[in-house]
Amino acid sequence: MRVRTSNSIHNAATKYRYLMLFTLPALIFYVVFAVYPLFATFVISLFQTTNGDGSFIGLDNYVYLFTDPTQSGHFWHALLNNLEFFAIHLIVQLPIGLLLAALITSDAVRRLTGFYRTILFIPATLSVVIVGFIWRMIISPLWGIIGFPLLGTEATALPTLSLMSIWQWIGIPMIFLYTALIAIPKDILEAARVDGASGMRTFWAIKFPLITPQFGLITILTFIWTMNGFDLIYSLMGGAPGPNYSTDILGTFFFRTFFGFNNVVGDTDYGAAVATVIFLFILISTAGYFFVLQRRLKPHEL
Amino acid sequence: MKSRIAPVAITVAAVMMALAGCSGGSGDSGGGSDQVTLQFESWRPEDAAIWNSKIIPVFEKDNPGIKVQFAPTKATEYDAALKTRLQGGTAGDLITCRSGALNRENIEAGFIEPLKGFTGLSNFDDLSLSYWASTNGDPYCVPVASVMAAFFYNKDIFTELNLSVPKTNAEYMSVLQAIKSNGKYVPLAFGATPGDAWVLAYMGLYSEGPNYWHGEEGRQGLIDGSKKFTDPEFVQALAALKSWTPFMPDGRASVTYSDATQLFALGKAAIFPSGSWDISAVTGSTGLDVGVFAPPLPKAGDQLYVQSHPDMGIGINAASQHKKEAQVFLNWVASPAFQTIYANALPGFFGMGKEPAKLDNPLAQAWADLKVGAELTPRVEDILSGGNPDFETTIENSLQLMMTTDKSPEAVADETQKGLENWYKPQMK
Numbered sequence: 081m082r083v084r085t086s087n088s089i090h091n092a093a094t095k096y097r098y099l100m101l102f103t104l105p106a107l108i109f110y111v112v113f114a115v116y117p118l119f120a121t122f123v124i125s126l127f128q129t130t131n132g133d134g135s136f137i138g139l140d141n142y143v144y145l146f147t148d149p150t151q152s153g154h155f156w157h158a159l160l161n162n163l164e165f166f167a168i169h170l171i172v173q174l175p176i177g178l179l180l181a182a183l184i185t186s187d188a189v190r191r192l193t194g195f196y197r198t199i200l201f202i203p204a205t206l207s208v209v210i211v212g213f214i215w216r217m218i219i220s221p222l223w224g225i226i227g228f229p230l231l232g233t234e235a236t237a238l239p240t241l242s243l244m245s246i247w248q249w250i251g252i253p254m255i256f257l258y259t260a261l262i263a264i265p266k267d268i269l270e271a272a273r274v275d276g277a278s279g280m281r282t283f284w285a286i287k288f289p290l291i292t293p294q295f296g297l298i299t300i301l302t303f304i305w306t307m308n309g310f311d312l313i314y315s316l317m318g319g320a321p322g323p324n325y326s327t328d329i330l331g332t333f334f335f336r337t338f339f340g341f342n343n344v345v346g347d348t349d350y351g352a353a354v355a356t357v358i359f360l361f362i363l364i365s366t367a368g369y370f371f372v373l374q375r376r377l378k379p380h381e382l
Numbered sequence: 383m384k385s386r387i388a389p390v391a392i393t394v395a396a397v398m399m400a401l402a403g404c405s406g407g408s409g410d411s412g413g414g415s416d417q418v419t420l421q422f423e424s425w426r427p428e429d430a431a432i433w434n435s436k437i438i439p440v441f442e443k444d445n446p447g448i449k450v451q452f453a454p455t456k457a458t459e460y461d462a463a464l465k466t467r468l469q470g471g472t473a474g475d476l477i478t479c480r481s482g483a484l485n486r487e488n489i490e491a492g493f494i495e496p497l498k499g500f501t502g503l504s505n506f507d508d509l510s511l512s513y514w515a516s517t518n519g520d521p522y523c524v525p526v527a528s529v530m531a532a533f534f535y536n537k538d539i540f541t542e543l544n545l546s547v548p549k550t551n552a553e554y555m556s557v558l559q560a561i562k563s564n565g566k567y568v569p570l571a572f573g574a575t576p577g578d579a580w581v582l583a584y585m586g587l588y589s590e591g592p593n594y595w596h597g598e599e600g601r602q603g604l605i606d607g608s609k610k611f612t613d614p615e616f617v618q619a620l621a622a623l624k625s626w627t628p629f630m631p632d633g634r635a636s637v638t639y640s641d642a643t644q645l646f647a648l649g650k651a652a653i654f655p656s657g658s659w660d661i662s663a664v665t666g667s668t669g670l671d672v673g674v675f676a677p678p679l680p681k682a683g684d685q686l687y688v689q690s691h692p693d694m695g696i697g698i699n700a701a702s703q704h705k706k707e708a709q710v711f712l713n714w715v716a717s718p719a720f721q722t723i724y725a726n727a728l729p730g731f732f733g734m735g736k737e738p739a740k741l742d743n744p745l746a747q748a749w750a751d752l753k754v755g756a757e758l759t760p761r762v763e764d765i766l767s768g769g770n771p772d773f774e775t776t777i778e779n780s781l782q783l784m785m786t787t788d789k790s791p792e793a794v795a796d797e798t799q800k801g802l803e804n805w806y807k808p809q810m811k
Contacts, residue, residue: 150771221633232635320775322576339462342774343767345487
């Protein structure tokens with residue numbers, strides 16, 4: 081029997097037409113709601129508006145951001161704080177997430193897996209404002225359990241906020257690692273047990289190597305989340321997050337410039353420049369990460 | 383576990399909410415053909431019940447053709463949201479105006495209808511009108527309310543510890559020391575957490591400071607450049623504020639404004655440096671016996687200065703379709719009749735008309751009595767704010783550090799002055 085080579089599905093041109101057709105809805109959505117606003121933000125940042133009239137000023141907003149001592153000081157300070165915010169998240173969240181994922185997949189809590197999984201994920205579904213409010217009450221020197229003003233002291237304010245955020249979002253890395261762990265084929269684990277491997281040994285020698293690619297993913301997602309962070313800090317510390325700007329991150333710095341704070345009226349054009357710089361920073365770091373590291377984290381072939 | 387409906391339901395819900403959000407923003411909806419509904423922008427959602435039940439009905443009864451809809455936005459979002467709505471042409475007909483710099487931005491952008499020659503304005507003196515005037519002095523909003531700052535005290539605690547109300551700073555310090563030595567109560571309900579650092583400025587420095595820098599003399603001096611923040615009177619005011627620190631609650635660096643309010647309202651603290659707007663908050667729920675005293679004088683016999691800050695004015699949206707009706711409303715707002723209703727409905731917000739309103743609330747009356755024999759002065763920041771770096775943001779940051787660490791008053795004065803010299807022309811060297 082002769083195979084029809086002109087079958088429409090196998091025709092290359094038609095195939096691409098179908099591909100286009102199927103990706104088009106997502107593409108349109110992405111362009112309209114993600115690409116266009118980013119581009120428009122960049123265009124706005126090249127203007128200066130006075131009394132409703134915009135005039136083109138080239139890169140002056142960027143020059144102002146990087147040369148004005150007050151503005152550039154706040155920007156670099158916010159960037160460093162943001163990196164610290166990210167580092168604390170990563171250092172604390174990964175091991176705890178791994179531990180929790182390992183525990184809820186272990187045989188010891190087999191019958192309560194669903195219960196623990198839900199309990200640990202619940203904080204992620206709460207409003208950030210509620211989480212912030214509850215934690216501020218818990219650590220309040222007046223009504224809470226700790227006499228030391230954690231949020232009011234320069235050295236401890238940012239780590240405290242980071243830990244609150246970690247408490248809320250710990251469910252996310254846990255779920256990532258949990259799904260990776262339950263995706264490991266049972267026969268491999270059974271083989272290990274037959275060979276006499278202990279639980280510990282099975283975990284470190286078999287499960288752990290198989291889930292390492294997840295760490296890369298969690299790291300980069302945590303990076304993007306923390307670099308875009310804003311809500312918790314704004315709700316607890318306001319728009320000029322103290323003490324002495326020690327909890328000011330890129331999101332709050334952007335808010336101050338774009339929307340204004342206290343008696344400062346927001347500057348949309350300059351704010352757009354700040355937003356563009358933040359976007360480029362996240363874009364370049366993320367791209368760099370993917371090129372340098374993520375490609376080396378190859379999943380093990382099973 | 384798998385639900386096919388959930389994603390669909392979430393999408394539908396999200397779309398519905400987006401649609402609801404769009405439809406909610408469209409201007410006035412107008413009742414009938416002869417009825418005009420005025421949208422009234424405000425930053426005080428907490429006052430909605432009072433406007434809707436006590437104030438607006440009085441107006442609507444006398445003016446049957448006009449309805450007023452109170453449409454408030456949260457205070458912290460008001461300025462940005464209003465600006466967006468003014469630019470987009472969807473703002474209400476009546477606009478509640480902040481005093482000073484923020485309002486001047488809107489005036490310069492042409493968003494607010496000028497009120498030059500408006501008859502109702504004759505009920506106000508020039509100083510009151512000036513807070514909502516353009517840079518060349520033309521009025522744009524009708525003054526509605528001012529708020530004051532001073533010190534609440536718990537009368538029962540003062541009786542129990544046999545204390546008398548302090549007049550001078552020395553007396554104030556010895557009263558605080560006596561409460562602290564007794565140990566039963568927190569002397570000062572006053573917090574210094576970074577998120578509420580405005581408390582340190584509004585109810586701390588700008589409340590006790592005018593007695594040192596002589597109110598308007600010092601404030602105008604800063605504005606016209608003849609005085610510097612590093613001058614001795616300002617440093618003394620900062621030092622006086624710093625001397626409060628031993629009497630603040632433990633862990634003051636994390637004590638918020640609402641913590642302090644509760645501490646006082648629960649009867650656990652003796653003195654609460656605050657503003658007249660807190661009258662209901664400290665007496666409302668607990669029935670505490672509360673009195674008020676003026677900021678302590680540096681020396682006995684000095685002139686007393688009290689902070690009275692223009693808080694709220696009302697103007698007309700220049701793009702409104704119903705300017706005539708809006709003017710009718712404003713004329714009523716400018717009348718003594720409105721001011722009496724308003725000041726009694728919201729104890730602690732004082733009318734600004736020449737003719738003082740009679741107050742039913744005895745504590746509000748006690749606040750109003752502080753003005754007798756005192757010179758009034760608004761908060762310092764007004765014209766000095768809005769630059770780079772912002773005066774108010776800078777001083778709040780410095781004050782928070784001064785009240786929680788060993789930062790000196792001189793260092794705060796230095797930083798503040800440097801910030802001003804960076805952008806404020808009259809202060810530049």
